[in-house]
Amino acid sequence: MNYSDAELQVMLADPSxxxxxxxxxxxxxxxxxxxxxxxxxxxxxxxxxxxxxxxxKAWKAIESFRGxxxxxxxxxxxxxxxxxxxxxxxRLRNVQSIDDEETSLYQHxxxxxxxxxxxxxxKLQRAILTLPEKQRLVFNMKYFEDxxxxxxxxxxxTSVGALKASYHHAVKKIERFLEEEEY
Amino acid sequence: xxxxxxxxxxxxxxxxxxxxNYFEQFAAEFEGQISLKPVSPFRILRPWMYMAVMFLGVFFxxxxxxxVYTDNKLAKTENYExxxxxxxxxxxxxxxYDQVQxxx
Numbered sequence: 001m002n003y004s005d006a007e008l009q010v011m012l013a014d015p016s017x018x019x020x021x022x023x024x025x026x027x028x029x030x031x032x033x034x035x036x037x038x039x040x041x042x043x044x045x046x047x048x049x050x051x052x053x054x055x056x057k058a059w060k061a062i063e064s065f066r067g068x069x070x071x072x073x074x075x076x077x078x079x080x081x082x083x084x085x086x087x088x089x090x091r092l093r094n095v096q097s098i099d100d101e102e103t104s105l106y107q108h109x110x111x112x113x114x115x116x117x118x119x120x121x122x123k124l125q126r127a128i129l130t131l132p133e134k135q136r137l138v139f140n141m142k143y144f145e146d147x148x149x150x151x152x153x154x155x156x157x158t159s160v161g162a163l164k165a166s167y168h169h170a171v172k173k174i175e176r177f178l179e180e181e182e183y
Numbered sequence: 184x185x186x187x188x189x190x191x192x193x194x195x196x197x198x199x200x201x202x203x204n205y206f207e208q209f210a211a212e213f214e215g216q217i218s219l220k221p222v223s224p225f226r227i228l229r230p231w232m233y234m235a236v237m238f239l240g241v242f243f244x245x246x247x248x249x250x251v252y253t254d255n256k257l258a259k260t261e262n263y264e265x266x267x268x269x270x271x272x273x274x275x276x277x278x279x280y281d282q283v284q285x286x287x
Contacts, residue, residue: 001185018218019214019218022211022217023210023214023217026209026210026213026214027210030206030210031206034201034206035197035199038197038199039197039199042199044199044202048209050212051209053214056216058272061216066217088278091202092245114199114200114201114202115198116198116200117198117199117200117279118198119186120186120188120192120193121196121198123185123186123188123193123197124188124190124193125198130185130206144195144196144197146195160278171190172189178187178190178193179184179188179189180187
């Protein structure tokens with residue numbers, strides 16, 4: 001059974017149908033949300049935790065959802081905030097570590113059972129880690145998912161012009177990194 | 184030393200995988216957490232019950248305020264009669280009674 005966004009919003013507003021509608025939302029969006037998170041936190045376990053928090057937060061706040069945006073955009077926004085909060089907390093925990101946050105994330109990714117990239121893909125991930133977090137989000141959304149700038153604007157709250165510029169700079173930085181022989 | 188690469192040669196495949204049946208399990212476990220049981224009638228009626236309790240509270244409070252007010256008024260009247268009687272002694276009282284009797 002498929003529901004339109006409008007139908008889902010009506011169901012979510014009805015306490016007797018809310019859980020059923022939300023279960024449908026989870027099943028429809030979990031993969032996209034998972035990959036959105038995973039490309040930022042890199043390991044499966046962390047992505048799983050952040051996705052769990054994302055849907056729980058959305059479920060708890062569902063009564064306050066006023067339908068001003070699409071449900072998927074709203075959940076993407078929650079996932080983005082949860083991911084950035086997770087990375088900020090991780091950085092705080094690692095403050096006394098010798099390795100910087102990017103090195104730590106990369107090492108965890110390489111050691112993760114669920115990383116199956118080749119040498120070039122690993123180097124690309126390392127290059128992406130040199131970008132500031134917001135720029136990483138923009139690059140990942142555009143490069144791997146080909147999300148339109150309009151959709152990105154709705155999720156990230158940044159203008160289309162700024163997003164295009166950010167992506168362009170990200171590509172340049174990554175290309176420079178990939179052309180270096182040592183890192 | 185590390186090889187040089189070109190972004191367009193690497194492509195945009197995501198170099199990650201997930202455990203088998205991960206998404207199916209995630210959705211099933213999450214549904215368990217939010218519980219697909221029908222919402223209990225108590226939960227639907229709860230706002231109306233809160234409102235009914237509030238109205239009952241206001242009703243009883245107004246009853247109490249009204250009772251205290253009328254009791255006070257009565258007490259004031261009784262106090263006034265006692266005061267008037269206390270201002271005249273028994274002899275005057277008897278005289279007053281006799282006068283009233285003689286008029287009749």
